[in-house]
Amino acid sequence: MPVKVLFFGDTIGKSGRAALLKELPAIRERYQPDFVIVNVENITHGKGVSSKAIHELDQLDIDVYTSGNHAFDKGQFSAEAFKDIPNLIRPSNYGSVLPGKGFVRVEKNGKSLLAINLNAQVFFEKQFPTEISSPFMEFDTIWKAEHQNKEAVFIDFHSEATSEKRAMGFYTDGRASLVCGTHTHVATADLQILPNGTGYISDVGMTGALNSILGVPVQNSLDLFLGNTSKLVFEVEEQNPIMINAVYAEIEDGKAVAVEKIYREVSI
Numbered sequence: 001m002p003v004k005v006l007f008f009g010d011t012i013g014k015s016g017r018a019a020l021l022k023e024l025p026a027i028r029e030r031y032q033p034d035f036v037i038v039n040v041e042n043i044t045h046g047k048g049v050s051s052k053a054i055h056e057l058d059q060l061d062i063d064v065y066t067s068g069n070h071a072f073d074k075g076q077f078s079a080e081a082f083k084d085i086p087n088l089i090r091p092s093n094y095g096s097v098l099p100g101k102g103f104v105r106v107e108k109n110g111k112s113l114l115a116i117n118l119n120a121q122v123f124f125e126k127q128f129p130t131e132i133s134s135p136f137m138e139f140d141t142i143w144k145a146e147h148q149n150k151e152a153v154f155i156d157f158h159s160e161a162t163s164e165k166r167a168m169g170f171y172t173d174g175r176a177s178l179v180c181g182t183h184t185h186v187a188t189a190d191l192q193i194l195p196n197g198t199g200y201i202s203d204v205g206m207t208g209a210l211n212s213i214l215g216v217p218v219q220n221s222l223d224l225f226l227g228n229t230s231k232l233v234f235e236v237e238e239q240n241p242i243m244i245n246a247v248y249a250e251i252e253d254g255k256a257v258a259v260e261k262i263y264r265e266v267s268i
């Protein structure tokens with residue numbers, strides 16, 4: 001029996017949460033996944049994790065929450081979330097200074113999944129207060145220490161550059177079962193199974209307002225690019241429709257055997 005995984009990319013604020021609450025049960029019904037994973041780095045007003053926002057999703061029975069560079073934007077509330085929610089992970093290569101852990105193993109239906117969160121280095125040099133070590137070496141370390149024979153292995157690779165994303169895909173090809181890029185909020189069209197059996201996409205895309213720029217109101221972002229302001233006025237666009245982006249994969253003996261992109265638009 002394959003291990004069936006459903007992964008939703010960056011989910012943005014209240015509108016993202018509402019979209020998942022409305023549509024995820026139907027997607028679950030359609031795909032019957034063993035494990036559901038959601039990236040929640042933007043779950044609290046678009047920036048950061050918090051127990052309150054994540055607990056709003058409790059009824060969806062999500063198995064693993066991943067995150068990224070915005071994970072700690074809510075300060076103490078974010079730190080508490082990592083203590084409070086056992087299956088919430090953050091990129092493993094942020095080091096041990098920050099709260100939380102970078103991977104988790106979940107077991108259900110007699111099946112096992114090792115979920116790993118990694119952050120890229122390219123374009124993150126000045127964006128984060130802690131040093132980000134090599135995600136490639138970090139994967140090797142986790143793989144050596146944790147991997148069990150033919151176990152399904154999922155990586156959320158939080159990353160900007162498509163070159164580094166694809167490098168991670170090929171580097172882990174045959175070891176990871178599914179590598180999904182997150183962070184850009186824009187879905188890419190390169191979902192494939194790599195030669196040695198790793199399902200791969202450069203970016204899953206976000207769950208957030210369709211008519212926005214990465215989840216931010218269009219005018220706010222335009223004001224920045226047109227020089228009307230020197231600093232982005234950060235808000236979350238909440239106008240309908242809200243798009244949902246996800247990837248579904250079936251994994252047998254640790255190798256992806258089927259992958260599918262999922263896209264929905266909902267009104268909340």
Ligand SMILES: [Fe+2]
Nearest residue numbers: 010041042183
């Ligand atoms: Fe994000």
Ligand SMILES: [Fe+2]
Nearest residue numbers: 068069070183
């Ligand atoms: Fe991010």
